[in-house]
Amino acid sequence: MKAIFVLFILTITTAVMPSCAYKLSTHLEVLPGNVRRIQVPLFKNVTMEPGVEVFFTNSLKSEALRSRVATLENNESDAEAILQGHIVGIEILAGDSTVIEPSKDDFLPDGTVLASQYTMTVDVFMELKKKGSNAVLWSGTFKQAKNFSAAQITLPVINTSNSLYNQSAKRQTLDALSKEMMQAAFDSMLENF
Numbered sequence: 001m002k003a004i005f006v007l008f009i010l011t012i013t014t015a016v017m018p019s020c021a022y023k024l025s026t027h028l029e030v031l032p033g034n035v036r037r038i039q040v041p042l043f044k045n046v047t048m049e050p051g052v053e054v055f056f057t058n059s060l061k062s063e064a065l066r067s068r069v070a071t072l073e074n075n076e077s078d079a080e081a082i083l084q085g086h087i088v089g090i091e092i093l094a095g096d097s098t099v100i101e102p103s104k105d106d107f108l109p110d111g112t113v114l115a116s117q118y119t120m121t122v123d124v125f126m127e128l129k130k131k132g133s134n135a136v137l138w139s140g141t142f143k144q145a146k147n148f149s150a151a152q153i154t155l156p157v158i159n160t161s162n163s164l165y166n167q168s169a170k171r172q173t174l175d176a177l178s179k180e181m182m183q184a185a186f187d188s189m190l191e192n193f
Contacts, residue, residue: 030069031081031189032128033137037071039079040064043124047090055175056085056124059182067186081137082129088141089123092170095147120173121145126185138189144181148173 030036040061043053060083064072073079094115127139148169 031137033081033130035070035081035128035130035137037073037078037080038064038083038128039073039076039081039131040083040085041076043085043087045087047087049087049090049174052087052090052122052174052178055178056087056182059175059178060085060126060186062179063182063186067190069190076131079131081131084127084129086125087122088125089121090174091121093119093121094150095119115150117147117149118170119145119147120170120177122174122177122181124181124185126189128189140185140188142181142185142188144177144184146173146177146180 040057043056045053061072064070076082095117122144124142128137130137
């Protein structure tokens with residue numbers, strides 16, 4: 001009898017607990033202004049870094065599709081609101097550096113300073129505007145930094161940094177930053193309205 005009672009309590013508990021957690025969830029089903037259909041135009045890029053607007057636009061569209069909160073429209077005329085993004089700034093600074101000692105390397109001048117890491121910081125401004133008006137339903141500014149390794153000079157025949165490696169590392173870092181930042185931006189848009 002006691003075993004049946006314990007089994008009954010466990011069954012009720014497992015049936016009730018998931019439903020309580022589900023009802024207490026803060027998951028929202030609409031964007032600010034009860035918008036259901038959005039259009040995401042190509043980000044505006046005011047930096048000197050060419051092509052980064054594509055990374056951020058694609059990442060934002062992927063996040064919108066993944067969330068299933070709104071339908072992405074190709075034409076502005078079919079959308080209820082426009083979600084615009086502006087890449088305001090990209091800054092790349094040399095981080096950790098290494099000074100070449102005379103006994104350490106015979107192929108580089110003494111006291112050569114080599115950057116071993118760079119830090120990339122990106123600033124993005126976004127706003128959700130009601131179509132046909134200048135009413136801003138939501139806006140936000142996002143800034144995030146990420147490190148990437150510099151090309152390493154290790155062989156005697158290589159006495160300069162590999163520019164193709166640096167460009168590739170910079171692009172991979174921008175792609176990763178765009179995904180992280182657009183996820184944070186979309187989550188912020190859902191939570192703050």
